[in-house]
Amino acid sequence: MCGIVGYVGSRPVVDLLIGGLRRLEYRGYDSTGVAFFSGQTLQVRKSEGKLENVEKLLQADATRFADARSGIGHTRWATHGKPTTQNAHPHEVGDVVLVHNGIIENYQDIKAELARHGRHPRSETDSELFGFLVQDELDAGREFVEAMRRAFGKIRGQASIVAMCRREPGRVVGVRNGSPLVVARDPSGGVLFASDAQPVLEYTRDVIFLENGDVAVGDDSGLRILELATGREVRREATRLDWSPERLDKGGYPHYMLKEIHEQPVALIDTLNALLDRAKTDAFPMAPQPGVELLAKARELVLVACGTSYHAALLGKYWIESLARLPVQVELASEFRYRDPVVGADSVVLGISQSGETADTLAVIRDMRARGVPTLGVTNVRGSTLAREAQAVFYTSAGPEIGVAATKTFLSQCLAMLLFAGSLGVKRNPAHRARVEALFHQLVKLPHLLESALEDQGPLTQAIRNACGSVQEAKGFFFIGRGTSYPVALEGALKLKEIAYIHAEGYAAGELKHGPIAMIDDQMIVVVLAPRDAWRDKTISNLEEVKSRGARILGVGASADESLRSLCDFWVPVPDAMDESLLPFVLTPVMQLLSYELACLKGTDVDKPRNLAKSVTVE
Numbered sequence: 041m042c043g044i045v046g047y048v049g050s051r052p053v054v055d056l057l058i059g060g061l062r063r064l065e066y067r068g069y070d071s072t073g074v075a076f077f078s079g080q081t082l083q084v085r086k087s088e089g090k091l092e093n094v095e096k097l098l099q100a101d102a103t104r105f106a107d108a109r110s111g112i113g114h115t116r117w118a119t120h121g122k123p124t125t126q127n128a129h130p131h132e133v134g135d136v137v138l139v140h141n142g143i144i145e146n147y148q149d150i151k152a153e154l155a156r157h158g159r160h161p162r163s164e165t166d167s168e169l170f171g172f173l174v175q176d177e178l179d180a181g182r183e184f185v186e187a188m189r190r191a192f193g194k195i196r197g198q199a200s201i202v203a204m205c206r207r208e209p210g211r212v213v214g215v216r217n218g219s220p221l222v223v224a225r226d227p228s229g230g231v232l233f234a235s236d237a238q239p240v241l242e243y244t245r246d247v248i249f250l251e252n253g254d255v256a257v258g259d260d261s262g263l264r265i266l267e268l269a270t271g272r273e274v275r276r277e278a279t280r281l282d283w284s285p286e287r288l289d290k291g292g293y294p295h296y297m298l299k300e301i302h303e304q305p306v307a308l309i310d311t312l313n314a315l316l317d318r319a320k321t322d323a324f325p326m327a328p329q330p331g332v333e334l335l336a337k338a339r340e341l342v343l344v345a346c347g348t349s350y351h352a353a354l355l356g357k358y359w360i361e362s363l364a365r366l367p368v369q370v371e372l373a374s375e376f377r378y379r380d381p382v383v384g385a386d387s388v389v390l391g392i393s394q395s396g397e398t399a400d401t402l403a404v405i406r407d408m409r410a411r412g413v414p415t416l417g418v419t420n421v422r423g424s425t426l427a428r429e430a431q432a433v434f435y436t437s438a439g440p441e442i443g444v445a446a447t448k449t450f451l452s453q454c455l456a457m458l459l460f461a462g463s464l465g466v467k468r469n470p471a472h473r474a475r476v477e478a479l480f481h482q483l484v485k486l487p488h489l490l491e492s493a494l495e496d497q498g499p500l501t502q503a504i505r506n507a508c509g510s511v512q513e514a515k516g517f518f519f520i521g522r523g524t525s526y527p528v529a530l531e532g533a534l535k536l537k538e539i540a541y542i543h544a545e546g547y548a549a550g551e552l553k554h555g556p557i558a559m560i561d562d563q564m565i566v567v568v569l570a571p572r573d574a575w576r577d578k579t580i581s582n583l584e585e586v587k588s589r590g591a592r593i594l595g596v597g598a599s600a601d602e603s604l605r606s607l608c609d610f611w612v613p614v615p616d617a618m619d620e621s622l623l624p625f626v627l628t629p630v631m632q633l634l635s636y637e638l639a640c641l642k643g644t645d646v647d648k649p650r651n652l653a654k655s656v657t658v659e
């Protein structure tokens with residue numbers, strides 16, 4: 041949550057900060073601000089609402105600030121205090137100006153201590169309090185970097201802070217302790233700071249992912265990294281990223297989300313290439329990497345995740361149990377971390393997180409490591425905290441995902457799960473070898489099939505658009521499915537809530553009669569996922585149950601399934617004739633496009649839905 045950007049060097053900093061914040065808006069967008077030195081004068085512009093508001097504030101003075109060369113910026117996802125201008129970052133306290141991502145857990149103690157001395161912060165945030173701590177150190181005669189280090193020693197919690205000081209205007213200091221922070225050397229001289237690599241890629245692909253407890257100092261003499269605890273200089277190697285800046289733009293689509301839905305075939309190809317050894321011709325040949333061995337040793341897998349990633353984990357359970365006959369538990373990280381779970385001696389805990397920064401998922405991984413349990417991660421972000429803290433990591437290769445609603449990262453996670461299932465299946469379950477081999481041959485063709493299915497004027501996309509025109513006024517939606525269509529139904533309901541703000545529930549179709557069916561009337565749309573698989577006929581019985589109670593049915597099934605089609609008020613055909621393990625890969629885009637079209641009809645902010653953020657770095 042919250043995006044930080046900072047710079048000191050030879051480039052005009054105001055444009056750089058605004059451009060950087062635009063790349064980071066997905067991390068939070070309820071208020072925004074920048075601070076920079078114009079000559080020796082500190083300027084702060086901030087506002088509630090989105091970045092445009094700050095841009096307007098700056099427009100009047102654009103030429104006046106063309107000389108500014110050092111500054112920091114922030115886009116906020118509120119934790120402490122409402123999303124107001126007063127609570128927006130940067131916070132200015134005495135000589136100090138700072139931006140913060142994370143939570144200062146002992147903020148009440150600090151606030152009480154300040155109040156005892158008659159000092160009162162202007163905002164309701166925990167972040168501003170840090171400024172008082174630094175100012176006290178400056179007043180005690182310390183230099184800025186030393187003051188930052190000492191002040192950090194007085195706070196508890198997960199926080200990354202980037203700050204500047206009136207006494208040393210050409211210096212930016214960033215501390216990482218929990219929340220992610222990257223730094224990079226600008227090839228034309230200067231130092232870049234950001235919450236993730238995206239704002240930096242425009243200038244360089246060589247990025248340093250700071251470790252917890254690192255202090256990065258950028259000034260005239262370049263970049264230095266010090267240990268927070270001792271102040272000693274340390275060396276950190278840069279990671280070369282393969283994400284090009286062009287992939288961060290909308291590429292002609294009206295929204296990032298739509299672009300990212302259409303990028304799914306490429307995301308699948310790239311993930312296949314990253315996780316498999318494509319030089320080999322046998323089924324599911326995993327590319328050699330440390331995680332493969334750990335996975336093969338597991339006698340039970342515990343998959344831990346949140347939100348959409350949790351749905352990928354649920355699909356993983358169906359596939360791994362069925363193809364590899366390996367027991368799988370699926371757990372919500374936010375619950376698992378506060379239970380006292382029993383984890384078997386030969387279990388492996390695998391955290392799934394597109395961002396690799398989700399606080400609850402990371403907490404489970406840390407806790408399990410501390411207990412000596414082997415841990416794995418699946419993430420889309422190189423250098424993310426999950427990648428560094430799990431014992432071994434598998435990378436999906438969906439490329440940067442800007443839309444807050446996960447789309448291509450989800451499908452890539454699903455693919456990772458299926459690849460684990462297939463490769464473990466080959467080793468553990470010789471009886472199913474022929475089935476696994478046949479599945480693999482279909483899997484490698486899947487990206488092409490999906491690409492044709494997603495064609496803009498194709499039958500699938502047209503059918504979704506037609507249906508949306510008629511269902512947009514519904515009171516609510518149920519998404520139902522059985523087997524692997526059940527996690528897809530959960531994901532469909534989550535997407536619709538997230539971006540269209542329409543009430544939706546996802547259910548295992550067999551569960552409706554145990555209570556939720558009481559909600560059904562003619563104002564309700566039931567989206568029935570009934571592709572041709574082992575569960576189709578049972579799902580159709582559930583369809584009949586809700587239809588007879590007045591629900592209007594939006595059916596999603598095999599294009600040739602005329603008997604299912606005849607039962608539906610609205611019909612979306614998906615490609616037929618494929619191994620049923622692959623069906624979630626064609627059903628999911630239907631869920632995504634349905635939510636997308638309904639959100640557009642409602643006129644919501646599709647890429648930045650209200651109250652959400654892309655990386656949920658607070659619990």
Ligand code: AGP
Binds near residue numbers: 395401538
């Ligand atoms: C997805 O559309 C959501 N924005 C959200 O549920 C997300 O999947 C969840 O916060 C987990 O994120 P992660 O994959 O980065 O851990």
